[in-house]
Amino acid sequence: MSLKPKRTVAELKELRALTGDENGAQRVAWSDTWLKAREWFTSKLTGLPVEEHYDAAGNHWVTLPGESEKALLIGGHLDSVPNGGWLDGALNVLAGLEILRRVNYERGHDRGHEFRGRPPVTIRLVDWADEEGARFGRSLLGSSAFAGTATIAADRVRTDREGTRMEDALRRCGVEIDRFHEATAEQANAGAYIELHIEQGPVLERMGLPLGVVLGTKGVERHAITFHGQEAHSGSTPMNARRDALAACAKLALEIRAIAGKHPDAVCTMGSVKTFPGIVTAVVGRCEATLDQRDLDAGTLAMMLREARKASERFAAEERCTVDWSRIWQIEPIAFDARMIELCDEAVRETAGRSHRMPSGPLHDAAEVSRAGIPTVMMFVQSLGGISHNKVEDTREEHLELAVRAFDGLASKAIAHLS
Amino acid sequence: MSLKPKRTVAELKELRALTGDENGAQRVAWSDTWLKAREWFTSKLTGLPVEEHYDAAGNHWVTLPGESEKALLIGGHLDSVPNGGWLDGALNVLAGLEILRRVNYERGHDRGHEFRGRPPVTIRLVDWADEEGARFGRSLLGSSAFAGTATIAADRVRTDREGTRMEDALRRCGVEIDRFHEATAEQANAGAYIELHIEQGPVLERMGLPLGVVLGTKGVERHAITFHGQEAHSGSTPMNARRDALAACAKLALEIRAIAGKHPDAVCTMGSVKTFPGIVTAVVGRCEATLDQRDLDAGTLAMMLREARKASERFAAEERCTVDWSRIWQIEPIAFDARMIELCDEAVRETAGRSHRMPSGPLHDAAEVSRAGIPTVMMFVQSLGGISHNKVEDTREEHLELAVRAFDGLASKAIAHLS
Numbered sequence: 106m107s108l109k110p111k112r113t114v115a116e117l118k119e120l121r122a123l124t125g126d127e128n129g130a131q132r133v134a135w136s137d138t139w140l141k142a143r144e145w146f147t148s149k150l151t152g153l154p155v156e157e158h159y160d161a162a163g164n165h166w167v168t169l170p171g172e173s174e175k176a177l178l179i180g181g182h183l184d185s186v187p188n189g190g191w192l193d194g195a196l197n198v199l200a201g202l203e204i205l206r207r208v209n210y211e212r213g214h215d216r217g218h219e220f221r222g223r224p225p226v227t228i229r230l231v232d233w234a235d236e237e238g239a240r241f242g243r244s245l246l247g248s249s250a251f252a253g254t255a256t257i258a259a260d261r262v263r264t265d266r267e268g269t270r271m272e273d274a275l276r277r278c279g280v281e282i283d284r285f286h287e288a289t290a291e292q293a294n295a296g297a298y299i300e301l302h303i304e305q306g307p308v309l310e311r312m313g314l315p316l317g318v319v320l321g322t323k324g325v326e327r328h329a330i331t332f333h334g335q336e337a338h339s340g341s342t343p344m345n346a347r348r349d350a351l352a353a354c355a356k357l358a359l360e361i362r363a364i365a366g367k368h369p370d371a372v373c374t375m376g377s378v379k380t381f382p383g384i385v386t387a388v389v390g391r392c393e394a395t396l397d398q399r400d401l402d403a404g405t406l407a408m409m410l411r412e413a414r415k416a417s418e419r420f421a422a423e424e425r426c427t428v429d430w431s432r433i434w435q436i437e438p439i440a441f442d443a444r445m446i447e448l449c450d451e452a453v454r455e456t457a458g459r460s461h462r463m464p465s466g467p468l469h470d471a472a473e474v475s476r477a478g479i480p481t482v483m484m485f486v487q488s489l490g491g492i493s494h495n496k497v498e499d500t501r502e503e504h505l506e507l508a509v510r511a512f513d514g515l516a517s518k519a520i521a522h523l524s
Numbered sequence: 525m526s527l528k529p530k531r532t533v534a535e536l537k538e539l540r541a542l543t544g545d546e547n548g549a550q551r552v553a554w555s556d557t558w559l560k561a562r563e564w565f566t567s568k569l570t571g572l573p574v575e576e577h578y579d580a581a582g583n584h585w586v587t588l589p590g591e592s593e594k595a596l597l598i599g600g601h602l603d604s605v606p607n608g609g610w611l612d613g614a615l616n617v618l619a620g621l622e623i624l625r626r627v628n629y630e631r632g633h634d635r636g637h638e639f640r641g642r643p644p645v646t647i648r649l650v651d652w653a654d655e656e657g658a659r660f661g662r663s664l665l666g667s668s669a670f671a672g673t674a675t676i677a678a679d680r681v682r683t684d685r686e687g688t689r690m691e692d693a694l695r696r697c698g699v700e701i702d703r704f705h706e707a708t709a710e711q712a713n714a715g716a717y718i719e720l721h722i723e724q725g726p727v728l729e730r731m732g733l734p735l736g737v738v739l740g741t742k743g744v745e746r747h748a749i750t751f752h753g754q755e756a757h758s759g760s761t762p763m764n765a766r767r768d769a770l771a772a773c774a775k776l777a778l779e780i781r782a783i784a785g786k787h788p789d790a791v792c793t794m795g796s797v798k799t800f801p802g803i804v805t806a807v808v809g810r811c812e813a814t815l816d817q818r819d820l821d822a823g824t825l826a827m828m829l830r831e832a833r834k835a836s837e838r839f840a841a842e843e844r845c846t847v848d849w850s851r852i853w854q855i856e857p858i859a860f861d862a863r864m865i866e867l868c869d870e871a872v873r874e875t876a877g878r879s880h881r882m883p884s885g886p887l888h889d890a891a892e893v894s895r896a897g898i899p900t901v902m903m904f905v906q907s908l909g910g911i912s913h914n915k916v917e918d919t920r921e922e923h924l925e926l927a928v929r930a931f932d933g934l935a936s937k938a939i940a941h942l943s
Binding site: 304305306307308311323325327336337338339340341342343344346351352354355356358359362365366370371372373374375376377378379380382383384385386387388389392395397399433465466467468491492493494495 | 723724725726727730742744746755756757758759760761762763765770771773774775777778781784785789790791792793794795796797798799801802803804805806807808811814815816818852884885886887910911912913914
């Protein structure tokens with residue numbers, strides 16, 4: 106048997122033991138532990154007839170040449186958030202490695218088969234640099250350089266908590282931010298991109314399905330909202346004389362659920378609320394909140410933003426407060442390739458019997474690759490409890506093995522499609 | 525004219541210039557600036573035939589002996605919060621000083637009158653130590669020592685932000701916490717206690733009244749409330765799969781207004797909300813809030829607490845969260861003396877034409893004095909915008925003068941009552 110999904114699980118555990126501690130995975134990009142993980146991964150390539158190099162953005166490319174230069178790209182990322190999980194990103198890389206081994210095996214290097222030469226198309230596995238953005242707050246760094254959407258001017262001056270500049274941290278790892286644009290050269294001959302990832306949400310588990318097909322990544326509108334009322338003494342200010350900024354914000358915290366609820370896959374989240382002065386004896390004079398809204402449809406996303414803004418103004422008026430909005434970040438919805446979605450759906454059904462198509466709320470490197478115009482799809486495997494970015498992140502081992510199998514099936518279909 | 529209310533205003537400004545800066549009053553108890561304020565106050569006593577001393581809790585007593593040892597106590601506090609207002613506490617002390625001067629004047633030290641000897645009862649002005657509790661979080665410190673309600677064991681180990689222990693800060697000012705109980709000796713012969721204070725709320729201003737009579741201080745129930753939900757990714761967690769601790773808390777933030785609204789003078793305040801992890805990309809897994817509830821009626825207060833707790837449990841259940849309560853602090857409602865309230869009401873009507881009776885939401889030293897069984901009443905003067913504990917705290921000068929006049933009238937009535 107050429108494909109060994111159990112080996113992928115064993116290697117994930119090996120990586121966890123090497124780069125995790127009692128608090129979880131510690132492979133934060135540009136750290137020594139991350140470099141150690143990459144070194145370990147390189148050691149796993151021994152014996153495979155691959156070319157490998159790091160591009161100008163620090164992405165690690167492993168190429169198994171095919172008859173054609175046209176390439177199937179397979180991506181993942183070894184970096185993690187601090188105290189992260191053992192699967193997020195690493196599963197993708199190691200499943201991709203298993204596919205390289207399987208394809209290489211089928212070249213005829215096993216005992217029984219005749220030598221069948223190179224695969225019909227080139228297969229390139231990429232370990233993207235700094236998907237998480239955990240240290241400098243800039244996620245999808247390497248893949249955005251690849252896609253040509255990197256924002257160097259804004260990013261180079263970012264600093265981590267210790268005040269280290271992003272530019273300096275990258276230089277230490279041999280990456281010059283000024284040469285980021287050169288990473289777009291890796292797009293040459295790319296015919297398709299596939300990525301396997303844990304779902305990081307509860308949908309598949311709730312449906313009792315091990316695997317799903319990702320339709321694209323949701324667009325995101327992320328805003329800071331500040332309600333301004335009047336700080337006042339909690340003991341001496343009658344209820345009807347108050348201008349309570351928290352009350353206005355509380356109304357919005359509840360209303361966003363109704364706004365999201367009109368659309369099947371939309372989500373709206375108030376993740377942070379801060380009260381000022383924030384003491385037990387004062388009516389809240391200022392309340393700062395964050396709002397994160399996501400949907401796969403750009404029109405729905407825009408409508409939800411309008412509705413939330415209008416609601417916030419209504420609530421501010423009701424509480425005799427005012428409200429300010431400022432955009433933190435946004436990204437448009439990115440729909441994956443229709444043909445690739447079909448191939449992925451077939452692969453999932455052939456392996457697991459049933460499939461489910463769903464958008465991804467979290468962003469992934471696949472979004473950047475898709476922005477570069479490369480036909481892209483992602484496959485999700487069930488997450489237990491929907492928890493990720495945490496040491497308790499987990500997926501049942503039989504599901505991990507099933508995922509490797511289905512992902513390999515998708516690779517075969519993509520290779521056939523590109524041939 | 526013996527009583528000079530304009531002098532009180534001038535002295536308040538003098539004190540502000542001496543102990544304030546561009547951010548407001550800086551007379552935090554046990555600080556050098558506070559000691560400077562007390563020294564300045566002592567200098568104002570020159571020429572008055574008074575005995576003065578500090579008691580075991582650092583309260584400053586200024587006694588004008590009368591024919592009877594029975595004493596009218598007049599209280600205030602020179603200490604302020606950091607960046608405080610110019611009136612809170614200091615008005616009381618300086619209005620009391622003006623009363624001492626007026627009474628002394630009437631002894632016959634003016635040109636036209638014959639010498640009339642001592643006043644019929646002893647008059648004692650007290651500058652309470654550390655009313656605000658700004659540095660160590662323990663308000664009404666000096667007056668609680670006087671009342672015998674001090675909680676030495678709990679208080680002595682309190683520390684300020686720099687880690688200085690309360691015990692050491694007091695010792696530096698000549699106060700030994702172990703001798704606090706000796707301050708109860710000052711209760712001897714006390715026949716009544718009166719205190720003038722700015723309202724620190726908007727009620728009198730909204731009614732167009734300069735002065736009011738305080739019925740007592742509201743009881744307070746102060747709790748920390750924590751909702752426990754499930755932290756989850758804002759992008760990958762469907763709305764119906766969430767256990768959003770913020771949503772449960774937001775419902776309570778709105779419900780407490782209905783709970784308070786059933787009672788005319790009751791207030792409920794959620795002054796602080798903290799979200800965890802508190803990031804834009806995560807559903808709130810834990811939400812910590814504070815609740816401050818006040819009413820003059822103990823039964824109402826207990827009912828409001830029960831209702832808030834029940835509501836919190838209902839909201840927690842609705843959001844599939846749990847909720848914990850822990851009491852931060854409580855004090856029972858303290859009703860002032862019925863006869864003293866009548867005297868105060870007369871004095872206000874005689875001076876300002878109209879009076880208004882109201883409870884005090886904020887606590888005052890008068891509450892502790894009342895707990896000691898001494899017939900007590902307070903008079904309020906209008907606050908502009910209801911703002912205090914802030915450099916913009918203010919009251920119209922004509923209202924301050926009116927207040928000194930009415931407070932002096934109350935003193936005369938109390939003296940007559942005790943004679």
